[in-house]
Amino acid sequence: MPSYALIIIETPMSKEAILKDRLAHRAALTQWMSARAAEGVLIGGEAFDTESIGAVTVRRIDQTIVVEPGPHHDGPESLGGYVLVRADNMEEATEIAKTWPPSGETIEIRPLWIAPS
Numbered sequence: 001m002p003s004y005a006l007i008i009i010e011t012p013m014s015k016e017a018i019l020k021d022r023l024a025h026r027a028a029l030t031q032w033m034s035a036r037a038a039e040g041v042l043i044g045g046e047a048f049d050t051e052s053i054g055a056v057t058v059r060r061i062d063q064t065i066v067v068e069p070g071p072h073h074d075g076p077e078s079l080g081g082y083v084l085v086r087a088d089n090m091e092e093a094t095e096i097a098k099t100w101p102p103s104g105e106t107i108e109i110r111p112l113w114i115a116p117s
Contacts, residue, residue, distance in 0.1 A: 001086045003043060004093035006100070007108040010050065010080040014104030028101035036085065041096060045083030080105060084112070 010018075018025045029047075036042035055071040071078060087093035090109065097107040 001088060003112040004085050004087055004090070005110045005112060006083040006085060006093070006097050007110060008080040008082060009106040009108060010078050011104050011106055012076050017103045025103055028103065032099065032101050033083070036096065041085045041087065043084035043086060045081060047081035048079055050078055050080060077106065
């Protein structure tokens with residue numbers, strides 16, 4: 001069965017909701033993860049530490065490696081984490097993403113590439 005990444009993008013609205021009640025936010029995510037595990041579609045996932053350690057971006061420009069503090073994209077939205085799920089197709093992965101707790105995050109869905117063995 002194909003696998004998909006649900007990429008969690010924090011928005012100003014979701015960041016505000018998390019700061020307002022972090023415990024409720026984490027409880028909702030734990031409940032969501034448990035439900036997807038019970039359905040047999042959850043592979044795993046992690047939240048990014050977006051508050052205590054800043055991101056670093058590494059770029060290769062021609063033959064020069066450039067290391068820059070901060071995220072690749074500097075804007076009001078940031079990567080919050082990811083969840084990996086099994087789904088028969090993009091439509092099924094989309095239906096799984098639509099069950100994400102309503103806390104204001106945006107979910108981007110990407111199919112995973114499987115390296116040939």
